[in-house]
Amino acid sequence: MGVLVDAHASTEQPERREFLKSATGVITGVLALGSPLALIAPSRVWAADLKVFSTAEGAALMAMTRTIAPHDKLEDAAYAIVVQSADSDVAADPALRKLLTEGIATLGTGFATAPEETRVAQLKKIEQTPFFQTMRVKTLSVLYATEMAYRYFGYEGEAYSKGGYLFRGFNDLRWLPEVPLADSGPVPAKA
């Protein structure tokens, strides 16, 4: 699972790509400067192929995930991973496919480009539906597990491979007084 960074995407129209590839839809974007992906990608332009959703459906879901978890400075590519994950789920699950494609249809054609307050008002109305809840859980469970989100939120993730946080800042907070030893315990000596 991941966003396909494609150097050719910049010269080809999405419609043409759709025709040429087996994919149904595609969502595209430009990586932010300084993005971890930008360092390794051949081009800052990215494209995520969709197996089931059309380009328009992909755009509606992109807008929906951004409305659910709006972090303005978190790049689109992170949200595209959510849409790609949902796309791959529906490819394997016809009932889910029906739920999501019908749900997207109820959002209407203008949803993807509507201002945020309009999108929020629309989603508020369907907050209790299985469609919204499925996409809410999908967004939260995929978005914050991406490498881009880890970087964005300053989350350092696993530390086992680096010897834990014992000598990497687990107790480096200095804006509060230290805790007496009687209420805590000794820091193990560095091996």
Added chain:
Amino acid sequence: MAKFDLNDDGVVVIVGSGAGGGTLAHELTRRGIKVVLLEAGKRQSLATFSQDPNVAFAQLTWLDPRTTSGTATVFQDYPTLPSWTAKTVGGTTVHWTGATPRVRPWEMKTRTTYGELKGASCLDWPIEFEELKRYYQLAEKRMVVTRRNGNPGLPASNHFKVLYNGAKKIGYKRVHTNYMAINTRPADGRAFCIQQGFCVQGCKTGAKWSTLYTEIPRAEATGKLDLRTECMATRIEHGPDGLVNGVVYRDSQGKEQRQKARIVCVACNAVETPRLLLMSESGKFPQGLANSHDQVGRHYSHHVGGFVWGIFDKPIHMWRGTTLAGIVEDETINDPKRGFVGGYHLEMAALDLPSLPLAGLPYNWGRDFASIMEHYRSMAGIFINGEDIPRATNRITLNRDVKDAYGLPVPNIHIDEHENNGAMRAHAQKQAKALYEAVGAKRVVHTRQTPSTHNMCTARMSKDPRDGVTNAHGQTHDIKNLFISDGSAMTTPSSANPTLTIVALALRQAEFISREMAARNI
């Protein structure tokens, strides 16, 4: 590892390999007793534990379907996860945080202490605290619990400094890095804690005690343990004499097997334990096993729980360090002047980034939600852990309309929380807010009840057979060779994280079973 014949009717069959079942298996096998240990999950190891929280969740969690009913908000907020238990060798001792507070003496006498509470089914334990204390001491030695037996405490993390200073500022006295079954130095053949976080994904250093890499391999080394993984018990059988004589299960290939048994011990956590007893209904026991007084599955208890998050303007990095090494004990008292009976712990609790929005901020979305997430670096968390008031109507039943992958009725969990819980939770939230504001929190947010990893009391110990399912040894009142060996047997939930108590009771039960076997009473 031993391999016993399916027709060997001299074995003790234990269903479930967690804190209760895993400990009991070791205690019986080291006394020379043959044990077949059935575990529905797979066997992981320090090497196979994942550091991707989503992968670890899928690897360790009991995700078989369950239905719910009742007014409990947890069912609305977490529709797919009404309780949070494990399906893996070692059970919830793989997933647990290592916190090992004891049940308080007065919490073992809730009917006496709290009096007649409307809509409650409080009951005094059939064991005295002094008796349980002996086994607490044995359990604490075995699990190498910090701050007990001369063991040092865990060191203070950034996250703990916030809890500690806030707690002290609002006048709390008993605040420390908790009693934890986590090594602070090499012990018990296991490494020490390197403050890596990821306690609940399976501890990759093995610093946290788990039956997976302590009791179970030691039981295997005796040559008396036959551990069968991916084996789901579906029915306990009995003979015309009313004694149990075997366990039917599906093996890892989905094939039905039947293991004969001299004794059966059920330790499947408080949802699946009563489910198995109820599914074992027969002509002789139409209400299920050990259920002559309609007590199996009743009094289902969790803890009054929920997160409180303090949002600061200075960095904390709560994920760095042991997940739950911090506790405030001052509210673990019974002082009805607060507006409720019973007490609660405030426990420091961190969540990794992927888990926070799902487990820690469950019903949120949009700008406000995102603004909380934006402060992930400078957040601190408290988990409320308070005594749930038991009710006979909070119960596990079989939902015959919904079937699992084996075609068996799924368990239905019904909860209508007692009003005492709401008053306690509100008090705890208020105190946690004051605690964080005392050290400069800009904003404090909280969740409602979260999916419980502490599930108890559905086959409870009682002096009078009409009040519960087992006697003080976890031996069922109805069937003398059928035992309950997990938190289901706890009479009431107390405010303590249950693992230590489950281990203590398992140590005590093992003495009883081996004594009774030697005396040919069972």
